[in-house]
Amino acid sequence: MSEPKRWPGRVALVVAKKELLDLVRDWRTLVALVLVPLIILPLLFIALPLFLEGEIEELDSIQLNVVVQLSVADDFPEALDTLLQDANISLLFEQLEPGQGNLSEPGGDEERLRLAVRNGSTHAILRLEETSTNSTESWNYAILHDSTSELSREARGRLLDSISDWEEDIMAANLAEVGLTIDEATNPIRWDGDFTAADVSTAAESAGFVLSMLIPLLIAVWSASAAMQPSIDLTAGERERGTMESLLCTAATRMELLFGKWLAVAIVGSGAVLLQIAIFLAAFSFLLPAGFFGIPELGPVSILSLVLSVILFATSVVAIELALAVRARSVKEAGTTLAPLLMAFIAPALFAQFVNLEGIELWWFAAPVFNVCLAMREALLGINDPVHIAIWASTSVFYAILAVGWASKQFNREDLVESIN
Amino acid sequence: MGAPLLSVRGVSKSFGEVHALQEVSLEFSRGDIVGLVGSNGAGKTTLLRLLCGLYRPTIGDVVHHATDGSEHAVDSVRQNLGVVPESTGLYHRLTAWENIRYHSRLSGVRDSQAWNRTVRLARALDIEDVLHRSTRGFSKGMRQKTALLRALAHDPDLLLLDEPTAGLDVTSARKVRGLVRMLQQEGRTVIYSTHHLAEAEQVCDRIIVIHNGTVRADGSPRDLMQHTDTDSLEEAYVALTLDASREVSDAEVYGWFQRKWIALLSRFTARKQLEIEEVTEDE
Numbered sequence: 001m002s003e004p005k006r007w008p009g010r011v012a013l014v015v016a017k018k019e020l021l022d023l024v025r026d027w028r029t030l031v032a033l034v035l036v037p038l039i040i041l042p043l044l045f046i047a048l049p050l051f052l053e054g055e056i057e058e059l060d061s062i063q064l065n066v067v068v069q070l071s072v073a074d075d076f077p078e079a080l081d082t083l084l085q086d087a088n089i090s091l092l093f094e095q096l097e098p099g100q101g102n103l104s105e106p107g108g109d110e111e112r113l114r115l116a117v118r119n120g121s122t123h124a125i126l127r128l129e130e131t132s133t134n135s136t137e138s139w140n141y142a143i144l145h146d147s148t149s150e151l152s153r154e155a156r157g158r159l160l161d162s163i164s165d166w167e168e169d170i171m172a173a174n175l176a177e178v179g180l181t182i183d184e185a186t187n188p189i190r191w192d193g194d195f196t197a198a199d200v201s202t203a204a205e206s207a208g209f210v211l212s213m214l215i216p217l218l219i220a221v222w223s224a225s226a227a228m229q230p231s232i233d234l235t236a237g238e239r240e241r242g243t244m245e246s247l248l249c250t251a252a253t254r255m256e257l258l259f260g261k262w263l264a265v266a267i268v269g270s271g272a273v274l275l276q277i278a279i280f281l282a283a284f285s286f287l288l289p290a291g292f293f294g295i296p297e298l299g300p301v302s303i304l305s306l307v308l309s310v311i312l313f314a315t316s317v318v319a320i321e322l323a324l325a326v327r328a329r330s331v332k333e334a335g336t337t338l339a340p341l342l343m344a345f346i347a348p349a350l351f352a353q354f355v356n357l358e359g360i361e362l363w364w365f366a367a368p369v370f371n372v373c374l375a376m377r378e379a380l381l382g383i384n385d386p387v388h389i390a391i392w393a394s395t396s397v398f399y400a401i402l403a404v405g406w407a408s409k410q411f412n413r414e415d416l417v418e419s420i421n
Numbered sequence: 422m423g424a425p426l427l428s429v430r431g432v433s434k435s436f437g438e439v440h441a442l443q444e445v446s447l448e449f450s451r452g453d454i455v456g457l458v459g460s461n462g463a464g465k466t467t468l469l470r471l472l473c474g475l476y477r478p479t480i481g482d483v484v485h486h487a488t489d490g491s492e493h494a495v496d497s498v499r500q501n502l503g504v505v506p507e508s509t510g511l512y513h514r515l516t517a518w519e520n521i522r523y524h525s526r527l528s529g530v531r532d533s534q535a536w537n538r539t540v541r542l543a544r545a546l547d548i549e550d551v552l553h554r555s556t557r558g559f560s561k562g563m564r565q566k567t568a569l570l571r572a573l574a575h576d577p578d579l580l581l582l583d584e585p586t587a588g589l590d591v592t593s594a595r596k597v598r599g600l601v602r603m604l605q606q607e608g609r610t611v612i613y614s615t616h617h618l619a620e621a622e623q624v625c626d627r628i629i630v631i632h633n634g635t636v637r638a639d640g641s642p643r644d645l646m647q648h649t650d651t652d653s654l655e656e657a658y659v660a661l662t663l664d665a666s667r668e669v670s671d672a673e674v675y676g677w678f679q680r681k682w683i684a685l686l687s688r689f690t691a692r693k694q695l696e697i698e699e700v701t702e703d704e
Contacts, residue, residue, distance in 0.1 A: 010529075018523045245510055251499040
């Protein structure tokens with residue numbers, strides 16, 4: 001047989017290539033890493049808002065029945081009548097029974113309204129009583145409704161909107177008598193000009209700021225979750241299926257096998273994270289006004305920082321997940337072990353989003369997970385503090401070495417050949 | 422006897438409180454076909470894993486002898502080793518050839534060379550037409566044969582087979598035995614663990630009986646029968662694997678023996694003037 005070609009990394013590449021082929025043929029991996037983000041994110045950000053919009057339109061088109069109770073039957077204000085007709089509300093007038101404590105007490109209408117809401121004949125009761133004040137018009141009112149009925153809640157909402165508009169008309173009339181408009185009376189100190197025009201940041205900087213609030217968290221969480229399934233399949237899965245023993249009997253060293261597996265998981269995980277971020281940004285931008293999202297302008301140091309932080313973080317995450325998964329003798333056991341680990345990545349990543357970067361203490365840049373999230377935030381904001389970079393880069397390298405060392409130790413375990421079968 | 426290939430020197434292997442092998446010393450020569458015979462849990466798989474470097478001895482050492490006389494740790498010479506573990510360990514999302522090619526690539530063998538050798542051996546095992554089929558859904562026999570081809574694709578000097586015919590139909594088992602004989606003719610060394618004494622007698626020049634982690638006998642089938650004063654290898658095996666404490670306890674022989682063993686046991690105990698009080702069958 002031919003002399004083996006033993007250039008460094010050759011065996012690891014052979015392992016990675018085979019693992020990628022194996023993973024691509026696994027429908028569970030494809031569903032978890034590709035199909036779910038392709039379906040779930042657009043569903044969440046595009047289909048759900050469209051669905052809710054449709055539901056609101058459908059609700060608006062329904063005519064609702066409201067009983068109006070007045071102390072004097074024929075003094076219903078014309079302005080309110082017009083507003084309620086415009087709100088697609090049909091009115092039925094009744095005499096307000098005298099002797100109520102206040103208008104909000106349902107009294108004898110409690111049972112009646114409940115039954116009426118159920119059979120759809122009435123959706124709410126509006127009680128109105130004219131009072132005497134210095135205003136041109138003055139009224140007390142209450143709306144009786146059933147909060148457990150969707151249509152009754154809708155009727156209450158439409159009544160409140162119409163009453164608010166009516167109240168504004170009365171206020172305008174009152175203010176007109178003293179020579180004021182509503183705006184002059186309620187808004188004596190006003191912003192002059194376009195609110196957004198006063199922001200001196202560029203579109204690119206704004207984009208960097210918005211992305212700095214999203215991307216580090218998404219990368220941290222999705223890196224951890226995307227690497228989980230392949231990590232389990234390539235380690236505990238191999239043990240469970242009995243393929244690990246024959247693999248360990250080959251001429252490849254355990255470090256070569258580990259590196260090959262790490263490379264495969266890193267490639268699959270990175271691909272999945274990039275796909276998820278692309279779909280997320282595309283779907284998210286659908287919700288925002290056109291032109292809201294710009295492209296951040298990042299300098300070479302920022303780009304380098306961003307890439308380095310992601311690589312170091314991914315190195316640690318994949319190594320930790322491989323190390324934990326390889327200890328398990330079955331896929332189920334590995335899943336149980338790795339699931340809580342996700343929280344260990346999500347919690348600090350979430351916290352790191354709210355840490356104030358102005359005057360931040362240096363130790364934040366040494367804390368695991370926090371350091372890379374903060375590094376990504378600073379990179380997207382174009383902040384290139386050499387002390388910060390030195391701390392997070394050195395600590396991340398240290399954590400990555402620790403994680404890889406631990407994974408290597410686990411991969412050299414003698415009981416790796418044993419499986420539940 | 423050929424040149425030395427492997428030496429097991431005073432090896433003991435323990436897993437916590439469990440002593441899987443105790444003070445085992447063995448020599449394997451080039452061209453040997455050696456059968457490791459023993460019951461479940463006797464220590465055969467542990468010995469095979471020590472021979473291929475998957476386990477490290479608790480005491481003692483296992484060394485590989487190069488042709489120039491130098492000695493090496495076994496895990497540094499895996500290039501010359503082909504292993505078929507008890508669980509065949511095939512990737513079911515890959516085809517048979519992809520499984521074989523993966524292992525041969527790990528050994529640095531060119532695909533064309535591995536393919537030529539695989540086709541030749543597949544013909545001998547009668548599975549050349551399934552090489553491009555996914556191994557999902559393969560029968561036990563096809564899986565076992567594919568695992569054998571995988572272990573041989575890089576042309577190793579030493580082959581370690583852990584119960585290669587377990588669960589195989591008669592025809593498949595026959596093909597595997599035929600392949601082992603073919604390898605012997607090519608001058609390769611095969612260490613072959615099995616439960617089947619008849620098979621061991623048929624295939625192996627030398628049989629090592631392992632029981633409760635110790636080597637009870639090592640020799641040709643004829644040597645074993647002469648040593649135990651028995652007429653068949655089965656009787657010899659029973660004689661060799663009876664615990665000493667039970668042999669002298671005058672009567673109590675409780676066992677796990679299956680029905681076919683009872684007759685053998687009766688004959689043996691009669692010869693040794695022992696009395697069987699009760700035989701229970703393990704469920």
